[in-house]
Amino acid sequence: xxxxxxxxxxxxxxxxxxxxxxxxxxxxxxxxxxxxxxxxxxxxxxxxxxxxxxxxxxxxxxxxxxxxxxxxxxxxxxxxxxxxxxxxxxxxxxxxxxxxxxxxxxxxxxxxxxxxxxxxxxxxxxxxxxxxxxxxxx
Numbered sequence: 001x002x003x004x005x006x007x008x009x010x011x012x013x014x015x016x017x018x019x020x021x022x023x024x025x026x027x028x029x030x031x032x033x034x035x036x037x038x039x040x041x042x043x044x045x046x047x048x049x050x051x052x053x054x055x056x057x058x059x060x061x062x063x064x065x066x067x068x069x070x071x072x073x074x075x076x077x078x079x080x081x082x083x084x085x086x087x088x089x090x091x092x093x094x095x096x097x098x099x100x101x102x103x104x105x106x107x108x109x110x111x112x113x114x115x116x117x118x119x120x121x122x123x124x125x126x127x128x129x130x131x132x133x134x135x136x137x138x
Contacts, residue, residue, distance in 0.1 A: 014135050018088055021128045022069050022070075022072040023073050025121050028120055028121045031117060035113050036114055040110060072087070072091060088129070096125040099119075
C-alpha cells in the first residue's frame with residue numbers, strides 16, 4: 001500500500017476518550033433542554049412557575065445532577081485511574097438509567113426530538129461504561 005494513502009492511527013488515552021464522551025453527553029443534555037423550550041406550553045409554564053422545577057430545592061437538585069456530567073469532563077482527565085474508573089462506572093450507569101426513564105416516559109409527538117436525544121445520551125453513557133469497564137491495568 002502506498003504510504004501517501006495511510007493515515008496515522010494514534011492510540012488515545014482512555015482518560016481523553018472519557019472526557020470527550022462526557023463532553024458529548026453534556027452537550028446533548030443542553031440541546032435537549034433548549035429544544036424542549038419550543039414545545040407547546042413550556043414557555044408559559046416557565047413564566048407562571050408551573051413546571052417540573054417549580055421550587056428552589058428542585059432547581060438546586062437539578063443543578064447538582066446536571067453539574068455531574070460537566071464536572072466529569074475534567075475529573076476524567078485528572079483523577080487517578082482506580083477512582084476515575086469507579087466514578088465513570090457509577091455515573092455512567094446512573095445517567096443511562098435516568099435517560100432511559102426520561103426517553104420512555106417522554107414519548108409523544110412534540111417530544112420525539114427529546115426521546116431521540118435521550119437515546120443518543122444512553123448510547124454515549126453506555127460507551128462511558130464500556131471504556132471505564134475495559135480500562136486496562138498497567
